[in-house]
Amino acid sequence: MYYKEIAGVKVSALGMGNMRLPTLQGQDNKIITEKAQEIIDYAMSHGINYYDTAYRYHGGESERFIGQALKKYPRDSFLLASKFPGHMMVKKEGGVVGFTSGLAGWPDNTVAGVFEEQLKKCQVDYFDFYLLHNVNEKSLAIYDDPELQVVEFVKKQKAERRIRHLGFSSHASSAATIDDFLTRYEGVFDFVQIQLNYLDWKLQDARGKYAAITKHGVKVVVMEGVRGGRLAKLPEEQTARLQALRPGDSAARWALRWLQCLPEVAVVLSGMTTLEQIRENVETFEAPDPLSQAEGALLTEVADSMLNWVPCTGCRYCTEGCPMGLEIPKIIAAYNGVKNGDFMARYDPAADPAMDPGRCVGCGACASICPQGISIPAVMAEFAGMLKLPRR
Ligand code: SF4
Numbered sequence: 351m352y353y354k355e356i357a358g359v360k361v362s363a364l365g366m367g368n369m370r371l372p373t374l375q376g377q378d379n380k381i382i383t384e385k386a387q388e389i390i391d392y393a394m395s396h397g398i399n400y401y402d403t404a405y406r407y408h409g410g411e412s413e414r415f416i417g418q419a420l421k422k423y424p425r426d427s428f429l430l431a432s433k434f435p436g437h438m439m440v441k442k443e444g445g446v447v448g449f450t451s452g453l454a455g456w457p458d459n460t461v462a463g464v465f466e467e468q469l470k471k472c473q474v475d476y477f478d479f480y481l482l483h484n485v486n487e488k489s490l491a492i493y494d495d496p497e498l499q500v501v502e503f504v505k506k507q508k509a510e511r512r513i514r515h516l517g518f519s520s521h522a523s524s525a526a527t528i529d530d531f532l533t534r535y536e537g538v539f540d541f542v543q544i545q546l547n548y549l550d551w552k553l554q555d556a557r558g559k560y561a562a563i564t565k566h567g568v569k570v571v572v573m574e575g576v577r578g579g580r581l582a583k584l585p586e587e588q589t590a591r592l593q594a595l596r597p598g599d600s601a602a603r604w605a606l607r608w609l610q611c612l613p614e615v616a617v618v619l620s621g622m623t624t625l626e627q628i629r630e631n632v633e634t635f636e637a638p639d640p641l642s643q644a645e646g647a648l649l650t651e652v653a654d655s656m657l658n659w660v661p662c663t664g665c666r667y668c669t670e671g672c673p674m675g676l677e678i679p680k681i682i683a684a685y686n687g688v689k690n691g692d693f694m695a696r697y698d699p700a701a702d703p704a705m706d707p708g709r710c711v712g713c714g715a716c717a718s719i720c721p722q723g724i725s726i727p728a729v730m731a732e733f734a735g736m737l738k739l740p741r742r
């Protein structure tokens with residue numbers, strides 16, 4: 351494993367993301383702890399020291415799991431990052447924050463109450479890194495709220511050493527939103543976590559976001575480096591082109607080596623679900639091996655051929671609130687496949703109601719929560735039409 355730095359702290363170039371831990375089939379909040387623990391133990395024994403979680407990952411169970419999983423290790427042998435969930439909050443009276451629709455059953459709380467709950471769930475008395483989760487055009491209403499004082503609160507926790515370093519994550523539509531936030535809070539944040547990969551460089555202006563962050567002298571932590579696994583499985587033609595240049599290298603390795611070309615990237619997070627994935631990723635980060643110019647040019651061509659994809663990352667934020675119980679990310683993956691000439695003939699939504707886009711009632715609960723801003727009901731309607739399914 352090679353290492354980089356955030357504000358003088360030595361961080362592993364590969365970080366363990368804890369939003370795609372192994373779970374029981376179709377039950378995102380039921381982590382298979384034995385398997386997940388094996389992955390964490392592998393990470394710890396192979397030099398990964400950065401562990402990223404968030405209040406809402408795995409329906410709130412990710413923080414609980416990682417706290418327990420890391421408990422057997424000395425506190426100074428790992429760096430723990432979690433996130434304040436302002437992006438899914440609504441303000442109520444008297445400093446109380448409630449959670450947005452689609453999260454029924456989650457209690458109202460206060461800014462301080464949420465933070466204390468996180469420390470408790472993670473079984474730690476400080477976070478090495480603490481982020482405001484998804485600062486974007488909508489969530490600014492919470493993060494900038496003059497009564498809630500979220501930024502002042504986290505600064506105070508930092509002064510008391512209950513937070514060692516501050517950052518924020520962002521799925522903002524515009525790089526200017528990130529730039530403005532960093533300008534208004536100049537000097538507060540040491541890093542920003544963004545969705546960054548060779549496809550989003552153009553598709554979601556990750557290039558502009560990277561430039562906006564680094565001009566403030568702030569480090570970049572990468573999420574969705576392989577787009578929730580989508581860049582690990584490319585269409586046949588593109589796979590063949592990569593294989594011709596580097597036989598035996600997986601598409602995921604290409605995506606991760608592309609990220610190694612960016613000097614201000616400190617940590618590349620990967621939400622690793624299996625031991626095979628972590629083994630391969632650890633190997634990729636044994637030493638820096640950035641792409642050559644010819645390899646970079648080829649990957650740009652591959653990315654350009656995929657710009658018509660619906661940019662779902664498989665985060666599953668949308669599935670909790672779907673009244674029809676649709677497997678939205680899987681349906682979108684199938685839609686992308688069909689659009690790119692894959693398995694139309696093999697797709698049989700009648701075999702599984704959760705995979706039937708024709709059952710979408712167009713309520714929009716999913717679209718309002720999707721960090722990628724995908725018009726999910728429109729995709730469902732189009733896909734249902736493509737499959738010649740009646741809408742019902
Ligand atoms: S719009 Fe369709 S896919 Fe989205 S939550 Fe409603 S029923 Fe589910």
Ligand code: SF4
Pocket residue numbers: 661662663664665666667668669678679682719720721722723724726
């Ligand atoms: S549609 Fe949006 S919210 Fe749902 S899994 Fe994909 S990216 Fe996540």
